[in-house]
Amino acid sequence: MGPVSLKVNDNEILVMIGPTGSGKTTVLNVISGLVKPDCGSIVVDGIDITALPIESRRIGYTFQNPTLFPHLNVVKNIFFGVAKKRSGKNEIEVEIKKLLDDLGISHLTNRRIQGLSGGEMQKVSLARMLVTKPKIILMDEPFSHLDIPTKRKLRLELRRVLRRQAVPTIYVTHFEDDVYSLADSVSLLQNGMIKYTDRLESMLIRRQNNNPTFGFLSNTLSSIQGNYLEGNVINSKGGLTTFNVGSHLLEALGDYSVGSKIGILVRPEDIILSREVVKTSARNLVKAKVAEITSYDVGIVDVHMIVDAFHITSRITEEARADISISQGDDIYAIFKASSPQVVREE
Amino acid sequence: MMGKNLHGFNLFIIILSGIAIVYISYPLVTILIFVEPSKLLDSLSRPQVGSALILSLVSATISTLLLSLFGIPLSYFLARYKNFPGKFVLRIIVIIPLVLPPLASGALLLGVFGPYSPLVKTFPGVEFTQSILGIIIAQTYVASPFMVLSSQSAFESVDESYENIARVLGKSRFETFFRVSLPLAKTGIVIGSILSWVRAVGELGATMMMAYNPHTISIQIFEDNAIGGLRNAIPDIMLAIILSIVAILIFYAARKKQREHILRFKW
Amino acid sequence: MELLKQMLLFLTNDKFILFAAALSFAIAFSMLIIGGTAISYQQQTSTKNGKVFVMYAASLIKTFETSLRPSFEQNTGYKYTGEGRGSVQIANMIIDGQRRPDVFVSAGTIPIMKLMMNDSNIAADKQQEQLHRPLAQWLVRFASAEMVITYSPISRFHLDLDKAKKGELPWYQILSEPGFKFGRTDPELDPKGYYTVIAAKLANIYYKDQNIKQSILGQDRNPKQVFPEETLKTVLESGQLDAAAAYKHEAIARGLPYITLPSQINLANPAFSDFYKKASYTLDTGETVYGEPIYFSATIPEITVDNLAGAISFIGFLLSTSAEHILQNQGLNYIKPIIEGQVDKIPFPIRTIINEIPAPR
Numbered sequence: 001m002g003p004v005s006l007k008v009n010d011n012e013i014l015v016m017i018g019p020t021g022s023g024k025t026t027v028l029n030v031i032s033g034l035v036k037p038d039c040g041s042i043v044v045d046g047i048d049i050t051a052l053p054i055e056s057r058r059i060g061y062t063f064q065n066p067t068l069f070p071h072l073n074v075v076k077n078i079f080f081g082v083a084k085k086r087s088g089k090n091e092i093e094v095e096i097k098k099l100l101d102d103l104g105i106s107h108l109t110n111r112r113i114q115g116l117s118g119g120e121m122q123k124v125s126l127a128r129m130l131v132t133k134p135k136i137i138l139m140d141e142p143f144s145h146l147d148i149p150t151k152r153k154l155r156l157e158l159r160r161v162l163r164r165q166a167v168p169t170i171y172v173t174h175f176e177d178d179v180y181s182l183a184d185s186v187s188l189l190q191n192g193m194i195k196y197t198d199r200l201e202s203m204l205i206r207r208q209n210n211n212p213t214f215g216f217l218s219n220t221l222s223s224i225q226g227n228y229l230e231g232n233v234i235n236s237k238g239g240l241t242t243f244n245v246g247s248h249l250l251e252a253l254g255d256y257s258v259g260s261k262i263g264i265l266v267r268p269e270d271i272i273l274s275r276e277v278v279k280t281s282a283r284n285l286v287k288a289k290v291a292e293i294t295s296y297d298v299g300i301v302d303v304h305m306i307v308d309a310f311h312i313t314s315r316i317t318e319e320a321r322a323d324i325s326i327s328q329g330d331d332i333y334a335i336f337k338a339s340s341p342q343v344v345r346e347e
Numbered sequence: 348m349m350g351k352n353l354h355g356f357n358l359f360i361i362i363l364s365g366i367a368i369v370y371i372s373y374p375l376v377t378i379l380i381f382v383e384p385s386k387l388l389d390s391l392s393r394p395q396v397g398s399a400l401i402l403s404l405v406s407a408t409i410s411t412l413l414l415s416l417f418g419i420p421l422s423y424f425l426a427r428y429k430n431f432p433g434k435f436v437l438r439i440i441v442i443i444p445l446v447l448p449p450l451a452s453g454a455l456l457l458g459v460f461g462p463y464s465p466l467v468k469t470f471p472g473v474e475f476t477q478s479i480l481g482i483i484i485a486q487t488y489v490a491s492p493f494m495v496l497s498s499q500s501a502f503e504s505v506d507e508s509y510e511n512i513a514r515v516l517g518k519s520r521f522e523t524f525f526r527v528s529l530p531l532a533k534t535g536i537v538i539g540s541i542l543s544w545v546r547a548v549g550e551l552g553a554t555m556m557m558a559y560n561p562h563t564i565s566i567q568i569f570e571d572n573a574i575g576g577l578r579n580a581i582p583d584i585m586l587a588i589i590l591s592i593v594a595i596l597i598f599y600a601a602r603k604k605q606r607e608h609i610l611r612f613k614w
Numbered sequence: 615m616e617l618l619k620q621m622l623l624f625l626t627n628d629k630f631i632l633f634a635a636a637l638s639f640a641i642a643f644s645m646l647i648i649g650g651t652a653i654s655y656q657q658q659t660s661t662k663n664g665k666v667f668v669m670y671a672a673s674l675i676k677t678f679e680t681s682l683r684p685s686f687e688q689n690t691g692y693k694y695t696g697e698g699r700g701s702v703q704i705a706n707m708i709i710d711g712q713r714r715p716d717v718f719v720s721a722g723t724i725p726i727m728k729l730m731m732n733d734s735n736i737a738a739d740k741q742q743e744q745l746h747r748p749l750a751q752w753l754v755r756f757a758s759a760e761m762v763i764t765y766s767p768i769s770r771f772h773l774d775l776d777k778a779k780k781g782e783l784p785w786y787q788i789l790s791e792p793g794f795k796f797g798r799t800d801p802e803l804d805p806k807g808y809y810t811v812i813a814a815k816l817a818n819i820y821y822k823d824q825n826i827k828q829s830i831l832g833q834d835r836n837p838k839q840v841f842p843e844e845t846l847k848t849v850l851e852s853g854q855l856d857a858a859a860a861y862k863h864e865a866i867a868r869g870l871p872y873i874t875l876p877s878q879i880n881l882a883n884p885a886f887s888d889f890y891k892k893a894s895y896t897l898d899t900g901e902t903v904y905g906e907p908i909y910f911s912a913t914i915p916e917i918t919v920d921n922l923a924g925a926i927s928f929i930g931f932l933l934s935t936s937a938e939h940i941l942q943n944q945g946l947n948y949i950k951p952i953i954e955g956q957v958d959k960i961p962f963p964i965r966t967i968i969n970e971i972p973a974p975r
Contacts, residue, residue: 032515054514061515067508071530080526081516132516454712462918463711477667477695477713556712559697560667573698573844574676576851576868 001026001192003040008136008168008185013159015179016172018189024172025064027189028138031170032061044135060134060167064141066125068113074124075109081132096131102161103127119150126158130165137162137169144173155181156346163347180228180265181344227266227312230345233258240283240338246308251283252341263345268302268315270340274333275324283338288312290330293321305334375588381581390582399567400586406479406563407547410486414494414543419536422498423528427507445492449552452488457556460484481558486547493542501535502528537601545594549587564590665693666924669707670719671910672698672843673759673806673860676867677944678719685940686931692924700804700843701725702897708749714918716925718750719932721861722805723911723954724903726753730955749917752955754968755909756933757946760882761806761813762872763789764865765857766850775857779873786817789857790829797850797858798831800840801895805908807840808895809881810859812905815893816879834895861908863945881908882947910946911954914961926961933967 001023008014018024029035031042033054041050049057068077078096100106103123113121122142129137142158143151159182162169171182179186179200186203188196231245233256241256242249256262277285288305296302301321303314314334326332390396425437444452460466460475467475475481505528513523529536551565559566564587572580670678675698683694697715699707705725707713709732720726729750763785765775771788778785789796801807811834814827831839841849847868850858862882865872877883881890890905897903912932914925931937938948951968953960960968 034511034515053519054511055517055519058517059515061512063508063512065508067506067512069509069513069527069531071533080513081518083517128516457712461712462714560695569844570675570679570698572848573672574679574867576848 002037004189004192004194006170006187006194006197008170010168011163011166012184013162013169013171013182014185014187015183016170016187016189017176017179018174020174022189023192024174024189025140026192028061028140028170028172031136031138032059033057058132058135059138060129060132060136061138062122062125062129062140062142064144066118066121068116068121068124068128070113072113073109074105074111074113074116077113077124078109078128078131080128099127099130102164103157118146119154122146122154126161130161135167137165137167139169139171141173143178144175152342152344155344158182159345159347177265177342177344180263227268227271228263228344229266229310229312229341230261230263233260233262246310248286248307250286250341251338252343253339254343256343256346261345261347262343264341265344266312266336266341268313270336271312271314272335273303273314273316273320273324273326274335275326277333278335280335281337282335284334284336284340286334288332288334290326290328290332292328293326303332305332307334377577378581378585378588381577382585383578383581387582387585390579391586395562395567396564396583396586399562399564399583400590402479402482402561403548403564406482406486407544410483410490410547411494411540411544413483413487414491415536415540418491418494418539419498419529422495423502423524425495425499426502441495442492444488444490449489449550450556453485453553453556456484456488456553460557477558477560479558479561482554482561482563485553485557486550489550489553490543490546493546494539497539497542498532498536501532501539504535505531534601534604538598541594541598541601545591545598548590548594664921664924665695666717666921666928667715668694668696668717668719668928669704669713669715670696670698670717671701671704671721671805673721673864674698674719674910677863677941677946681940681944682932682937685936686928689936690927690931692921692927694928700799700807702728702805703803705729708915708918714920715915716919716921717912717928718915719910719912720753720805721759721910722809722903722906722908723753723755724805724901726750726911726913727954728901729913729915750913750915750955751959752953752957753911753913754929754933754960754964755911755949755952755954757910757941758882758884758949759908759910759946760862760874761809761880761908762860762862762865762874763857764850764860764868764870764872766853766855767871768853769856771856775873776871779871784821785873785875786821786823786826786830790826794857795855796830796839797841797846797855798839799843799846799859801834802898804843806843806859806861808897808903809905809908811895812890812893812903813859813875813879813881815895816881816890816905819889819892820876820878861945863941866945881905883907909949909952913955916959922961926963929964930967933964 004023004027006014006016006027016024016027026035030037033049033052037050041048043049044057044059068074069080072080078100082092097106100109103126105120105123105127108116108120108124113124116124126142143154146154155178162182171178173179183200185197185199187194229245229250231243231250233241233243234249235242236254236256236258239253239255241252241254241262243252243256243262244250250264252262252264272282286307288307290303291306291311292304294302294304296315299318300315301318303316303321303326305312305314312334421441424431425434425441428434431437447455457476458464460481462476467473473480475484509527509531510523513527514520518526548563549565550563551569554563554566555569562570564583568580568583568587571583668678678696678698683696686692686694697713701720701722702725704713704715704718704720705728708715708718708729718726718729730748730753732749763775763778765772769775771791771794774783774788775785777783778788788794798810799807801811811827811831814831817826817830818824846855846858847860847864847870849855850870851868860870860872862872862874874880878886878889884907887907890907893905895903912929914922914929919925933951942948953965953968957965
């Protein structure tokens with residue numbers, strides 16, 4: 001496979017996305033040293049590490065499977081990569097305690113790993129890796145074995161934790177929503193080669209402009225397609241959060257701190273269209289202009305709309321579209337419930 | 348209907364198992380026929396018997412330790428390094444001591460360590476044959492497949508990703524071997540050690556060639572039988588059986604622990 | 615409590631375990647080397663407390679190990695180490711360089727004669743001045759043995775065999791019965807084996823019946839009859855065999871009943887030496903063994919002896935009255951020692967002892 005060329009900046013997360021078998025894990029294996037490349041070089045922090053043995057590379061790498069050592073308990077696992085030093089012990093301890101609190105696993109320290117849940121194991125695996133203070137972090141589909149609610153919760157925390165480490169991270173996945181949740185930049189890997197690399201914002205802009213490359217991106221992935229919107233939290237009370245996207249006020253479920261920026265995903269299937277303003281139980285209604293209508297599947301169409309500066313897509317049956325006569329250029333209202341948006345990012 | 352099927356199957360298993368058990372245990376009944384309780388204590392308190400037993404235990408222990416020292420790295424090599432030219436040949440070589448009749452092994456070893464071999468010429472002071480060293484050489488050779496094959500299997504069952512993650516976390520190959528591979532393979536290796544030890548104690552054919560004297564307990568049984576027939580050998584045999592029972596108990600305890608080990612490690 | 619915890623933590627610390635394991639291996643290994651060397655040096659130290667390694671015909675195992683050994687050790691202060699095997703096998707092992715005994719006691723004289731004729735080519739490389747010297751140069755005959763038919767008291771033929779013992783039935787008839795299981799040792803490995811074949815051939819001549827040997831023994835190395843020396847008696851006692859060829863002293867040692875054979879065929883009487891010569895057996899190696907009275911003989915193999923003084927002491931003991939009593943009790947016939955081979959090569963002390971022994975009492 002290859003050639004592959006990647007560049008990640010400090011304090012940033014690159015999400016490498018691609019279908020199963022595209023070689024994502026191999027890329028990580030080469031960077032970590034588990035697999036030898038035929039040619040090329042790896043430079044971390046200005047130092048060429050290509051010739052270094054695995055153990056000297058100061059790389060953090062979590063496998064898809066947490067791979068916690070069965071013969072050690074949680075705390076021994078976490079400290080496995082740390083060389084015990086006499087001096088500065090107390091400072092290290094305080095720091096680590098903070099990390100464990102952050103991840104929410106402080107209560108697990110003396111437990112055997114055999115009793116942990118999937119989510120707990122991934123957290124321990126993460127802690128074990130972070131504790132070694134790596135210069136670069138590699139993560140291989142850490143949440144693929146978890147159920148969706150756990151995964152979503154962990155993913156939110158993950159970005160927070162990774163940003164605090166302030167080292168470059170490469171996160172490999174085949175789920176598109178991981179991109180929205182975690183990425184600062186995105187790379188698409190297909191058949192062993194990088195087909196596309198961009199920063200997230202640029203990618204979103206391109207999408208708005210209907211860049212065919214992005215369409216290609218969406219179509220190759222096995223996950224849900226989503227409408228990604230970002231906004232600032234205005235108000236959050238009683239499980240309902242109001243945030244503004246551009247000039248529009250939208251509502252989503254959950255409690256988030258006022259003033260923080262959140263990113264949400266709304267599924268195209270969840271957006272209902274109406275020719276007029278109607279009062280429904282749905283909390284969100286925005287005015288939009290139909291930019292284009294494309295065919296998604298037999299009898300199903302995607303209605304691409306523009307709302308102010310951003311772009312959303314609704315997926316309805318052809319029959320429904322014809323029923324209310326929606327066509328390109330029309331003014332239309334997009335409606336969705338407060339429960340539809342999935343908050344994928346919070347900072 | 349289902350119940351009826353199970354019943355037939357149970358019967359089938361029980362009958363065959365029963366036959367196997369009877370087959371194995373019936374020879375032990377012979378002991379009861381031939382034993383002379385009055386002479387038992389006298390026979391067992393002969394100094395030769397005690398020293399033969401101790402010699403067997405000590406030499407078997409040293410042999411097992413030697414096998415651990417050299418056999419475990421070999422088994423790791425066989426388990427991990429798959430793309431080695433001539434690997435097939437190596438696998439065959441490792442099994443040879445298992446396949447050779449012990450007397451043949453003994454004769455071959457004698458060729459290497461016998462009084463007129465080049466090895467003895469290099470180390471003129473050392474008695475390789477007819478000595479404890481000879482016993483250990485014979486036992487080590489014959490018991491080696493048990494250690495190597497068990498340990499190899501144990502290492503193979505250790506997922507390489509554990510070793511990989513240890514290295515990624517900054518441990519050298521040495522540290523990874525001692526802190527991850529070995530502990531995870533521990534129970535299998537222990538079982539291999541026990542089997543080697545038991546085989547070493549029971550060893551006769553090769554020992555007879557390499558070191559008829561000083562007598563190990565197996566040779567003592569052999570000689571007592573030659574002198575006075577089964578009656579004469581029964582006390583030693585009973586001693587050997589008691590030893591076997593103890594070894595088997597330890598073996599089962601270790602195996603039970605291994606099963607628990609494996610169950611816990613499943614993701 | 616905290617201290618204990620700290621200690622435990624230290625003891626289970628991986629580095630400590632590593633260190634301990636490495637240390638114990640190192641100790642075990644060096645013990646091995648030191649032990650091996652020490653033992654060998656001990657064996658080469660002063661002959662007074664040295665050991666004497668005796669290899670002897672397996673039929674003598676009970677005699678040697680239970681009676682002769684304690685007596686020898688008590689009388690002389692030497693330590694005895696013994697190994698009993700078929701005499702031919704012992705000779706082969708010496709020739710092949712697999713064993714280096716101080717004394718070789720053989721059933722019959724032929725195995726030792728084999729050593730006397732051997733050119734010791736294995737020793738040639740090692741000790742230049744010993745080129746072309748034979749492995750042994752002399753032997754002394756010290757006792758004679760008698761062939762008998764020993765049988766199992768639980769054999770289904772035992773009533774008939776009891777009658778044969780009393781002379782009421784011809785033994786060879788019973789042995790020829792269909793289904794009779796007879797056992798003997800391998801004529802290629804064991805003198806008793808070829809003596810059995812020779813005795814059977816002599817029976818043909820003596821009873822004037824050419825079928826006897828074939829009907830009792832079948833082929834010379836009949837796999838159904840041939841057993842290793844060590845297991846023969848056990849197999850007999852367990853009832854798997856009805857009878858076996860043995861020396862009288864073996865049957866007595868094992869407490870088994872036996873049938874005495876006529877002097878003309880039992881290879882025990884020197885008076886019938888000429889008659890014995892009428893039958894023979896040819897070994898695979900080409901040598902032909904002729905019937906002769908069975909003498910137990912002994913030698914000190916020149917090339918392989920380690921403890922010469924000890925070896926001399928043992929042979930001297932073997933020829934002494936204490937040994938004589940032991941051997942006779944076990945069923946061996948004591949004879950006036952006769953020397954064969956190069957008389958001048960016999961160590962002086964032994965020659966003296968032999969000369970001083972009067973004729974049989």
